[in-house]
Amino acid sequence: MDRPLDIPGLAKHLGVSEDWVKVRVKQREIPFTRLPGDKLVRFTPEHVAAILAGGEQPALNGPLANFRPYLVTGPRPPAGPSTPPPPSGPATPSKTRKAS
Numbered sequence: 001m002d003r004p005l006d007i008p009g010l011a012k013h014l015g016v017s018e019d020w021v022k023v024r025v026k027q028r029e030i031p032f033t034r035l036p037g038d039k040l041v042r043f044t045p046e047h048v049a050a051i052l053a054g055g056e057q058p059a060l061n062g063p064l065a066n067f068r069p070y071l072v073t074g075p076r077p078p079a080g081p082s083t084p085p086p087p088s089g090p091a092t093p094s095k096t097r098k099a100s
Helices: 007-014 018-026 045-054
Strands: none
Touching: 007 018, 007 045
16 A cells, blocks of 8 residues: 555455445544645555554453553552552651540
8 A cells, every 4th residue: 555545445455345434534533634725535555554553442352351462661569559659657646635
């Protein structure tokens, strides 16, 4: 795909209907380029890649369910609670009543 695609071309490439593409363009749910001074829209290879990446779904079952690719190289973050514990310090004295 060297040249930008029009709506029918994108629909054929993605295996969806032209109406699906038109609705997503109208609602601005997918990236596109509008030609200057015209109502025609085109989809570059970068747009198509972004549309496909937006539909990525992780495996929830099966052998790839635990596969979690990390984008940053280095050690994995430690397992445990994601919120830090409350700060430790002197407890505020509680007010007690005098026994009469």
